[in-house]
Structures are given as structure tokens and as C-alpha cells.
Amino acid sequence: MAKTAKTKTPTDVAKLTTAQAKVEHMRLALELEGHDRRYYQEDAPSISDAEYDALRQRFNAIEKRFPELVTAESPSQKIGAAPLGRFRKVRHAVPMLSLDNAFAEQDVLDFIGRIERFLKLSDDKIDFSAEPKIDGLSMSLRYEGGELITAATRGDGAEGEDVTANIRTLEDVPQKLKGRNVPDVCEVRGEVYMTKKAFLALNERQKAAGDTIFANPRNSAAGSLRQKDPSITASRPLGFFAYSWGQMSAMPEKTQTGMIHWFERCGFKTNPLTKLCHSVEHLIAFHHQIEEQRGELDYDIDGVVYKIDRIDWQERLGFVSRTPRWAIAHKFPAERAMTVLRDIEIQVGRTGSFTPVGKLEPVGVGGVIVQNVTLHNEDYIKGIGNKGEVLREGRDIRLGDTVVIQRAGDVIPQVVDVVIDKRPKDAKEFHFPKKCPCPLHTDVVREETATGEEGSRARCTGEFACPFQKIEHLKLFVSRRAFDIDGLGEKQLQYFFDREWVREPADIFTLPKRNAKLKLEEIEGYGETSVRNLFAAIDSRRRISLERFIYALGMRHVGETTALALARGYGSWDAFHDACLKVAKGDEETIAEMDALDQIGDTVIKSVAAYFGESHNRGIVERLVKELNEIIDAEKPKSNSAVAGKTVVFTGSLEKMTRDEAKATAERLGAKAAGSVSKKTDYVVAGPGAGSKLAEAKKHGVPVLTEDEWLKLIGE
Numbered sequence: 001m002a003k004t005a006k007t008k009t010p011t012d013v014a015k016l017t018t019a020q021a022k023v024e025h026m027r028l029a030l031e032l033e034g035h036d037r038r039y040y041q042e043d044a045p046s047i048s049d050a051e052y053d054a055l056r057q058r059f060n061a062i063e064k065r066f067p068e069l070v071t072a073e074s075p076s077q078k079i080g081a082a083p084l085g086r087f088r089k090v091r092h093a094v095p096m097l098s099l100d101n102a103f104a105e106q107d108v109l110d111f112i113g114r115i116e117r118f119l120k121l122s123d124d125k126i127d128f129s130a131e132p133k134i135d136g137l138s139m140s141l142r143y144e145g146g147e148l149i150t151a152a153t154r155g156d157g158a159e160g161e162d163v164t165a166n167i168r169t170l171e172d173v174p175q176k177l178k179g180r181n182v183p184d185v186c187e188v189r190g191e192v193y194m195t196k197k198a199f200l201a202l203n204e205r206q207k208a209a210g211d212t213i214f215a216n217p218r219n220s221a222a223g224s225l226r227q228k229d230p231s232i233t234a235s236r237p238l239g240f241f242a243y244s245w246g247q248m249s250a251m252p253e254k255t256q257t258g259m260i261h262w263f264e265r266c267g268f269k270t271n272p273l274t275k276l277c278h279s280v281e282h283l284i285a286f287h288h289q290i291e292e293q294r295g296e297l298d299y300d301i302d303g304v305v306y307k308i309d310r311i312d313w314q315e316r317l318g319f320v321s322r323t324p325r326w327a328i329a330h331k332f333p334a335e336r337a338m339t340v341l342r343d344i345e346i347q348v349g350r351t352g353s354f355t356p357v358g359k360l361e362p363v364g365v366g367g368v369i370v371q372n373v374t375l376h377n378e379d380y381i382k383g384i385g386n387k388g389e390v391l392r393e394g395r396d397i398r399l400g401d402t403v404v405i406q407r408a409g410d411v412i413p414q415v416v417d418v419v420i421d422k423r424p425k426d427a428k429e430f431h432f433p434k435k436c437p438c439p440l441h442t443d444v445v446r447e448e449t450a451t452g453e454e455g456s457r458a459r460c461t462g463e464f465a466c467p468f469q470k471i472e473h474l475k476l477f478v479s480r481r482a483f484d485i486d487g488l489g490e491k492q493l494q495y496f497f498d499r500e501w502v503r504e505p506a507d508i509f510t511l512p513k514r515n516a517k518l519k520l521e522e523i524e525g526y527g528e529t530s531v532r533n534l535f536a537a538i539d540s541r542r543r544i545s546l547e548r549f550i551y552a553l554g555m556r557h558v559g560e561t562t563a564l565a566l567a568r569g570y571g572s573w574d575a576f577h578d579a580c581l582k583v584a585k586g587d588e589e590t591i592a593e594m595d596a597l598d599q600i601g602d603t604v605i606k607s608v609a610a611y612f613g614e615s616h617n618r619g620i621v622e623r624l625v626k627e628l629n630e631i632i633d634a635e636k637p638k639s640n641s642a643v644a645g646k647t648v649v650f651t652g653s654l655e656k657m658t659r660d661e662a663k664a665t666a667e668r669l670g671a672k673a674a675g676s677v678s679k680k681t682d683y684v685v686a687g688p689g690a691g692s693k694l695a696e697a698k699k700h701g702v703p704v705l706t707e708d709e710w711l712k713l714i715g716e
């Protein structure tokens with residue numbers, strides 16, 4: 001077979017041009033956004049954590065070199081995902097953050113170096129609290145007058161879900177804090193987890209009852225906690241370790257480890273392996289020791305966390321967008337096992353892209369039974385273009401091969417090596433299908449990458465004619481982040497689709513009209529009330545925000561972030577629709593306008609053009625719009641600080657704060673702190689010793705402020 005693949009190793013970030021960086025940044029943002037949604041909201045990730053971490057590392061490296069690409073919508077600025085509608089929302093008094101990751105020892109050294117510079121320390125000794133990183137879900141417990149009043153999940157860090165009733169069923173969570181002189185308001189934070197044993201037992205029961213099988217203890221803990229019925233949570237053995245805090249009306253202790261002991265005195269369990277460390281060597285030794293113990297522990301951990309012990313230093317260090325500066329997670333390498341690959345199946349996604357899934361002889365990896373692996377794409381199976389980043393270099397994968405699989409606390413593990421010695425004589429090469437498995441047997445082409453090159457993924461060209469793509473598109477259409485139609489889940493949708501009652505989005509809105517004939521209430525498991533509720537839910541969505549609407553159209557490369565950027569860029573549906581039609585006709589001026597929008601580039605424009613260039617799609621959109629009452633105009637982002645939305649560059653030495661602190665403050669107020677001056681810069685804040693940036697500012701006519709003038713401007 002001709003080997004046309006040209007998958008290259010990615011260019012070194014240090015060598016990217018600004019234009020290349022922009023394109024790749026956008027592509028990675030879209031990709032990460034999708035993974036975050038699948039991981040945090042749907043509990044169904046499609047790649048391994050290790051792969052995800054690699055994508056994120058590259059993304060961060062690009063933003064570090066090209067700070068002008070950072071926007072408020074960037075995945076680097078976000079935590080988890082917004083809560084779903086199922087529970088009441090709780091706004092966290094103090095945001096719940098994520099953690100920065102270290103993979104190599106050098107990352108740990110860099111972390112400590114940054115802290116020393118930030119705090120301007122010379123010989124002061126830094127103590128650390130070293131703690132296992134429990135693979136569960138974080139929880140914030142609010143006590144007032146010593147009584148538990150609310151329990152909330154992390155959500156997107158700012159708002160979580162109210163799971164108080166469920167949390168009350170956990171033995172490890174005291175209803176009332178022990179001890180005298182408990183501060184009036186205490187938010188105790190920590191990790192809810194399920195033991196490996198409980199997880200395996202639960203899955204046995206689920207299997208026997210024909211219920212959902214959980215992929216790992218983390219998922220099963222999350223699933224068990226987010227139950228509508230607290231008695232189900234009560235029947236699931238969940239544990240809780242306290243390790244952190246949110247709002248506190250008074251601080252009972254001065255150090256992290258002191259707080260941990262205080263939590264114990266209040267009646268909490270804390271992790272017994274937590275240790276006070278005095279040096280880097282100490283931290284690394286702790287990492288090795290815990291990694292060795294990992295397999296014997298009764299719960300899953302995916303690394304260790306190092307935290308500055310002194311709380312006054314933690315406060316000075318503060319945080320950078322989504323992670324504290326005073327803590328880091330030092331991750332463990334992934335877990336591996338060997339098994340036989342029996343078969344390969346092709347899954348067709350919403351955009352028609354094919355994902356080959358390897359069917360394995362079931363094998364246990366780190367307490368989880370694995371039967372499926374992602375094989376990514378055609379080239380991966382053929383061992384082409386892979387420089388050994390994931391799959392060992394020079395290996396192709398055949399049916400019957402013994403493979404080494406790896407999982408990193410995730411759902412879909414991957415093949416990292418093939419044991420050639422064990423390859424049977426009759427091992428068969430896998431021939432990637434040339435036709436889609438759909439009844440239309442449409443042709444398959446190789447998908448284009450964001451840079452317009454031929455990619456390694458195959459795609460069915462049937463678009464909406466391909467039933468796989470149609471149903472996947474409809475699923476996206478009704479999903480939480482799109483039209484979010486209550487009572488119309490994937491199961492119901494499939495049912496309607498199979499009967500041809502719903503073949504395109506507009507059909508959903510005509511269901512009520514057609515029901516005299518369809519008689520949905522006669523379907524088993526439906527009944528009059530649920531049909532009435534469904535129709536009410538459908539009617540309530542005849543008014544929809546522009547960004548949701550754009551996202552729901554399901555254009556390729558237009559995820560939520562891009563949809564929002566488009567919505568904000570055009571303001572109204574009419575303006576956007578008009579632009580799309582012109583873009584599809586190749587109108588240069590409109591294309592240039594779209595290109596000038598924040599976060600929008602070539603890939604999106606091509607995709608918009610392809611979508612609206614297709615009369616079939618225009619018809620779908622037209623029929624859908626007819627069924628709606630209003631597409632709500634998008635709002636421009638607003639904030640009340642004078643510097644919100646402004647770009648500022650700090651240069652020279654500042655006297656009242658370090659430059660990092662200054663940048664952090666600016667970002668907190670909604671400004672963008674950039675590294676270099678351009679005509680887009682709004683202010684340059686210059687201290688003594690400012691050099692070329694001052695000259696640049698003069699050249700572009702950018703106002704130059706002193707440190708004091710800046711402080712006055714931001715009202716400090």
C-alpha cells in the first residue's frame with residue numbers, strides 16, 4: 001500500500017513562527033476544550049491522561065513564548081468544567097484551583113527556583129508539605145458555627161454543584177466540628193475517593209444488575225457522589241481526606257502541616273503518608289518512596305503534591321490564573337500491562353472521522369480491567385511517522401500481536417509497544433477501510449490538519465448523508481453545551497432517529513405538532529407526563545443564545561470557544577449568517593473581517609465556507625431558524641476595572657512589588673500582561689532601568705506610566 005503519510009514530529013516550540021504558533025495554538029485550544037468537556041462533564045475521555053498532559057504541555061509552552069495568544073477563553077485559564085444543571089449551583093467564596101504539573105525532577109527544581117525568585121529569598125530555608133495526590137474529586141465543605149451547611153464540587157473552580165445531602169452520608173465527614181474555639185466560618189477542602197476494593201466490588205454489582213460499569217475509581221467516586229438520590233450515595237463506600245481550606249474567618253494555624261493536624265483534631269481523616277520535607281532531595285526521595293508503595297495502597301494516586309508549608313508565603317505567592325504558585329503535582333509515570341490484540345473496530349465520529357479501537361484479551365492494569373485501546377489512526381497502526389513518543393519506534397500493530405498497553409488513571413488506554421518475539425506467524429496486517437461502514441459505503445479520505453496538510457486520520461466524506469455523522473450531529477445538537485434539551489438524551493434521540501421521526505435539528509421542534517400522529521406517550525417508558533415535560537423543554541429552547549446556536553450547528557473546528565468568539569465578533573445571528581454566506585462565496589473582504597476576529601483563523605474560515613457552501617446545510621439551518629422564536633444577541637465582555645481588557649507591558653525594575661506580582665494583579669483585574677510592546681499595547685509601566693521597550697512604546701505612541709501612576713489607575 002502506498003505510504004503517503006507525512007505526519008511530522010512537531011516543530012520545536014522555540015522555532016515556531018508567529019503565524020505557525022497562532023494556527024497551532026488555536027488547533028490545540030479546540031482539542032483541549034473537547035477533551036475537557038468529555039473528561040469533566042461526560043466522564044468519558046477519549047484519550048489517555050498522558051497524551052492529554054502532553055498536549056497541554058505543548059500548549060503552555062506556546063503560550064509562554066507567545067503571550068499575546070493568551071485570552072480569557074484559553075484552556076490555560078480554565079479549571080475543570082462548569083457544573084451541569086442537575087444540582088443547585090454553589091459559588092465558591094474562595095476559588096477552587098487546579099495544580100501545575102511536574103513530570104521530571106528538573107520541573108521540581110524550576111518550581112522551587114521560581115518561588116525563591118518571587119519571594120526574593122536568599123538563604124531562608126523552605127519547608128514543604130509533601131502529600132500523595134489522591135485520584136478522586138475535590139470537595140469543599142462549609143461549616144458555620146461548627147455545623148456542616150454546604151458541600152460543593154469544584155465545577156469550573158468558581159461555581160460547583162451542591163451535593164450536601166449526598167456528602168452527609170459519608171462517615172469521614174463530620175456533621176459538627178470537634179474542639180473548642182472553632183472559627184465561625186470554616187471551609188474544609190479535600191478529596192472524596194473510592195477504594196480500589198470497593199470500586200471492583202461495585203462494578204461486580206453493577207454488572208450483575210446490568211448497570212453502568214465504571215472505568216476507574218475516580219469515575220465511580222464522581223458518579224456515586226453526583227446522584228440525585230442520596231440513599232444511592234449512602235450505599236457506596238466513599239472516603240474523604242482533608243488537605244486544604246477555602247474561606248476561614250480565622251486561621252487556627254500558620255502552616256500547611258499545622259492545618260492538617262488541626263483538621264484531625266476537628267474530626268477529619270487526613271492522609272497518613274503526608275510528610276514535612278526540608279529540601280529538594282527530601283521531596284524527590286518522598287516521590288520515589290510513594291511510587292514504590294503505590295501498588296499496595298488501597299486507593300488510586302497519580303502523583304504527589306508539594307506545597308510550601310508557611311501559609312504567609314502561600315499568600316504572598318498567590319496564584320496564576322488556574323493554579324497556585326506555591327504548590328505543584330509531581331506526577332508518576334503511567335501503569336502498564338501486556339495482552340493480546342484480537343480485533344480492530346472502526347468508530348465513526350460526528351465529523352466523520354474514523355477512530356480505530358483495538359479489542360483486547362481483557363487484562364488488569366492498576367486495578368482496572370481493560371478491553372479496549374485507542375489506536376488513534378491508520379499511521380499509528382502502521383507504525384509510520386511515529387518518533388517513539390507513544391508507540392515504540394519502528395513498531396507496527398497486527399491482529400494477534402502481543403501488545404504492551406499503558407493507562408494513566410484514564411479510561412481509554414493505549415498501545416505503547418508490540419512484543420515482536422511473540423508475534424504469531426499468522427498475525428494479520430489490518431487494512432484500513434476505504435469505504436465507510438455506513439450503509440452508503442461512502443468513500444474515505446484522509447482528513448486535513450489545521451495547517452492544511454494531509455493528516456493521518458481517515459474521514460467519511462458522506463457528511464450529513466452518512467447516518468453515523470447525522471446521529472452524532474444530532475447528539476451534539478441536544479447536548480448540554482448546545483441546545484440542552486431536557487429529556488432528550490442520546491437514547492431517546494437514537495430511538496427517534498431509527499424511526500425517522502427526527503432526521504435533522506428542525507424535526508425536534510416539530511415533534512409537538514406531529515404528535516397527534518406519532519403518539520410518543522404510547523412508547524414504552526414514556527407516558528403523558530414525560531411527553532408533556534419533553535415538549536415543554538423543547539419549547540423553552542426556542543429562545544437560544546447566539547453562541548450556543550453557533551456551537552450547535554456542528555461545523556468542524558467550531559467548538560464552544562470558537563463559537564463564543566464568533567458570536568462576540570458578530571453580535572447577532574443576522575450579521576453572522578450574512579457573513580457566513582459571503583465567506584462561502586469567497587468574498588475577500590468578509591473573509592478578511594472574519595480572520596481579524598480574536599481566535600479565528602484559516603481553519604475555522606475554511607470550515608465555515610465548506611458548511612455554508614453546501615446547500616443541504618443551508619437548508620438545515622434555514623428550517624431550524626424558522627422553528628425558533630429568538631436567537632439572543634451576544635454581549636461584549638464587560639468588567640468594572642479601568643484596565644479590564646487592556647494590554648499592559650511591565651518593564652524595568654518595580655519598587656513596590658516584583659514584576660510577577662504586578663502581572664498577576666493586572667491579570668486578576670482582567671488586563672492582559674504581555675511580554676513585548678506593539679501597537680496593540682495600551683500601557684507600558686516602566687521603572688528604573690527600562691530599556692528598549694520604552695523606545696518601542698514611544699515609537700507606537702503607547703502611554704508610559706510610572707509604577708505609582710499604574711497603582712493609582714488600578715485603584716491600589
Ligand SMILES: NC(=O)c1ccc[n+]([C@@H]2O[C@H](COP(=O)([O-])OP(=O)(O)OC[C@H]3O[C@@H](n4cnc5c(N)ncnc54)[C@H](O)[C@@H]3O)[C@@H](O)[C@H]2O)c1
Pocket residue numbers: 035036038039040045046047048049050052053079080097098099131132133134135136137138139154191243244305329410
Ligand atoms: N484524558 C483526558 O481527556 C483528560 C481531560 C482533562 C483532564 N485530564 C486529566 O485530569 C488532570 C487535570 O485535572 P485537574 O485540572 O483536576 O488537575 P489535577 O487533577 O492534575 O490536580 C488538581 C486536583 O488534585 C486533587 N488533589 C488530590 N490530592 C491532593 C492534595 N493532597 N492536595 C491538593 N490537591 C489534591 C484535587 O482534587 C485538585 O483539584 C490531568 O491528570 C489530566 O491528564 C484528562
Ligand SMILES: [Zn+2]
Pocket residue numbers: 348436437438440442460461462466467468469
Ligand atoms: Zn459514512
